[in-house]
Amino acid sequence: MQPESKEQKRLIRMAETISQALPYMRRLSDANIVVKYGGHAMTDPHLGDIFARDIVLMKQVGMNPIVVHGGGPQINRMLERVGIKSNFVHGLRVTDAATMEIVEMVLAGAINKAIVADINECGGTAVGICGKDGNLILARKVTEMRDPRTGELLQVDLQQVGEPARINVMVLEQLAAAKVIPVVAPIGFGLNDELTYNINADTSAGAIAGAMRAKRLYFLTDVPGVLDKNKQLIREMNVEQARGLIADGTISGGMIPKIENCIDAVNAGVEAAVIMDGRVPHSLLLELFTESGVGTMVKRK
Ligand SMILES: Nc1ncnc2c1ncn2[C@@H]1O[C@H](COP(=O)(O)OP(=O)(O)O)[C@@H](O)[C@H]1O
Numbered sequence: 350m351q352p353e354s355k356e357q358k359r360l361i362r363m364a365e366t367i368s369q370a371l372p373y374m375r376r377l378s379d380a381n382i383v384v385k386y387g388g389h390a391m392t393d394p395h396l397g398d399i400f401a402r403d404i405v406l407m408k409q410v411g412m413n414p415i416v417v418h419g420g421g422p423q424i425n426r427m428l429e430r431v432g433i434k435s436n437f438v439h440g441l442r443v444t445d446a447a448t449m450e451i452v453e454m455v456l457a458g459a460i461n462k463a464i465v466a467d468i469n470e471c472g473g474t475a476v477g478i479c480g481k482d483g484n485l486i487l488a489r490k491v492t493e494m495r496d497p498r499t500g501e502l503l504q505v506d507l508q509q510v511g512e513p514a515r516i517n518v519m520v521l522e523q524l525a526a527a528k529v530i531p532v533v534a535p536i537g538f539g540l541n542d543e544l545t546y547n548i549n550a551d552t553s554a555g556a557i558a559g560a561m562r563a564k565r566l567y568f569l570t571d572v573p574g575v576l577d578k579n580k581q582l583i584r585e586m587n588v589e590q591a592r593g594l595i596a597d598g599t600i601s602g603g604m605i606p607k608i609e610n611c612i613d614a615v616n617a618g619v620e621a622a623v624i625m626d627g628r629v630p631h632s633l634l635l636e637l638f639t640e641s642g643v644g645t646m647v648k649r650k
């Protein structure tokens with residue numbers, strides 16, 4: 350037998366890596382996987398291409414990825430350009446009619462179409478929709494919020510900020526059956542009025558994952574996962590531990606809605622929700638196809 354050259358060894362290692370992915374591919378074949386692509390994770394065009402390739406690969410090996418994207422920083426920039434100021438209440442943008450116009454333009458327009466184009470350039474067939482298309486997300490106005498630290502219920506008026514009241518899964522199921530990758534902008538249509546609603550993207554992704562009985566819900570953000578008080582990554586937590594970390598202040602700011610949505614999703618039947626670093630190339634593949642995974646996994650128990 351010929352001794353293996355350096356190049357051959359490299360190729361064999363590569364083949365081994367691909368082959369190790371087989372059990373994970375089988376386990377998640379046909380599974381609905383919701384990927385929340387956060388505004389902070391989508392700043393680098395090169396990483397955007399890698400993200401798109403990973404999504405196409407997931408579809409190619411038989412999974413059913415559903416992308417739900419955010420765009421908070423991009424909305425901020427556009428509002429600044431047109432001279433509109435934003436106020437946030439516990440992480441949610443107070444959205445008057447003028448702000449709503451910009452939010453819809455940025456989310457359902459520029460960002461949605463850029464992600465669709467990236468996926469299609471990588472050989473996938475993505476279709477961009479927002480919650481108004483096919484009544485995908487019927488929303489009701491947010492009128493109360495829980496203070497994350499004290500648990501106190503607060504009455505709020507955030508104008509056109511909504512929360513999902515009903516998800517029309519048929520739209521996503523039909524797209525999946527047609528081998529299409531749905532890319533969803535987190536905009537909803539009023540269930541009881543005819544208003545357009547701005548919905549936090551984490552909340553939209555969580556509601557879609559729950560309604561679709563997704564096996565996984567992935568949040569791609571700009572931190573490695575949930576960090577403890579010593580800034581060390583917490584690899585796994587259950588619902589009770591997650592609630593404890595919010596109550597003691599370890600989890601704060603934008604991480605609170607993410608974790609709350611993880612909790613709601615796993616309580617609604619999603620097997621696991623994972624918060625991971627969207628700035629790491631191929632973080633999705635590392636999570637999907639390796640035993641240790643990346644980021645923080647939230648499970649029910
Ligand atoms: N315990 C924690 N571990 C990690 N990040 C945390 C924690 N508590 C608060 N955060 C903050 O949450 C942020 C992620 O939320 P957010 O900015 O809303 O992300 P995205 O735009 O991706 O939705 C992190 O950048 C970090 O500043």
Ligand SMILES: CC(=O)N[C@@H](CCC(=O)OP(=O)(O)O)C(=O)O
Nearest residue numbers: 387388419420421441442549550
């Ligand atoms: C009501 C509300 O706050 N909506 C968000 C929607 C976008 C979003 O959630 O984007 P990220 O995931 O990038 O943060 C906003 O207006 O910024």
